[in-house]
Amino acid sequence: MKKNHQLLAVASMLMLLCCLLFPSSSTALLLLPLSTRQYYSASRSNCPQSKKVPTSLHATASSSSSSSINEQQDPRTLIQKGMQSFRNGDISTSLQYFNKANDSVPNNKLTPYLWQRGISYYYLDMFQEGHEQFSLDVKVNPLDVEEIVWDIACLARMNNSNNNNNKDGRAEEMGVFPVENQMSLPKGKQDRRKIMSTVYSLFRNDGATEYELRHAGHIDDNAATAAAAVGGGNSNISDEFYSLFYLGLYCEIRGEMSKAEMYMKMAQRSRYATGVGSGDYMSACARVHCQLRGWV
Numbered sequence: 001m002k003k004n005h006q007l008l009a010v011a012s013m014l015m016l017l018c019c020l021l022f023p024s025s026s027t028a029l030l031l032l033p034l035s036t037r038q039y040y041s042a043s044r045s046n047c048p049q050s051k052k053v054p055t056s057l058h059a060t061a062s063s064s065s066s067s068s069i070n071e072q073q074d075p076r077t078l079i080q081k082g083m084q085s086f087r088n089g090d091i092s093t094s095l096q097y098f099n100k101a102n103d104s105v106p107n108n109k110l111t112p113y114l115w116q117r118g119i120s121y122y123y124l125d126m127f128q129e130g131h132e133q134f135s136l137d138v139k140v141n142p143l144d145v146e147e148i149v150w151d152i153a154c155l156a157r158m159n160n161s162n163n164n165n166n167k168d169g170r171a172e173e174m175g176v177f178p179v180e181n182q183m184s185l186p187k188g189k190q191d192r193r194k195i196m197s198t199v200y201s202l203f204r205n206d207g208a209t210e211y212e213l214r215h216a217g218h219i220d221d222n223a224a225t226a227a228a229a230v231g232g233g234n235s236n237i238s239d240e241f242y243s244l245f246y247l248g249l250y251c252e253i254r255g256e257m258s259k260a261e262m263y264m265k266m267a268q269r270s271r272y273a274t275g276v277g278s279g280d281y282m283s284a285c286a287r288v289h290c291q292l293r294g295w296v
Helices: 002-021 025-030 034-042 063-070 075-087 091-103 115-123 127-140 145-158 194-203 210-217 221-229 233-253 257-268 281-293
Strands: none
Touching: 063 091, 075 091, 075 115, 075 281, 091 115, 115 127, 115 145, 115 281, 127 145, 145 194, 145 233, 194 210, 194 233, 210 233, 233 257, 233 281, 257 281
């Protein structure tokens, strides 16, 4: 419980900083980094529920969406609409909203807080742009492992974007791994979430193994029940979700698509993603990932 209070305090401090830059409290919440916004949002479960996702990766924006994007709107509204478009599987439209939000704030003040845009870039195979977004994000939030991990994913896929076709005429899916010039946490620092230490080590090829991450997030039914009885269940089931989600992403950038599918489907169906964490943007990301890859 003490750790949870500390995390909430960190989230509150970051939200205060965002409020100073962007007076709307809703905008401030949207701009919290991945590490703290996941905790802050899940504790409230206030995000809109998602709709069915189309299977096309490059979903086409409807005429009504295009009209809405072109209207004059504040950054908060644009970011919210971008996030909802992503939840609906319309990745192209989500990017348009995020770009419009970025352009609406002078002097690029919003740019390093648009981690949502980096995720949309990844799913649109715009890996160079994703790398640039996450690199900026880490400059303002150097302790967030997820920003670094998504950057590694973009770099791995980007390094193989000009690959040759294989003998069947299909482009290889495997990215170059481990990647060069990957970012790292400041010396002696770590993400406050325990599970992320293993995620970080695995993606950076620093010693952690796939098995260790799977084991770190494992929680059986008896343990989940016991943890819930003492008020610690949410933390445990979120660790389970995040271990499965990042195992899926890790296997994907390594070209191990069968394992990637298995892990990502498990993350999508986990107790966290279908329960207390259903409003977490990353829960939507797991579901969208499976739909876009045809893992249904």
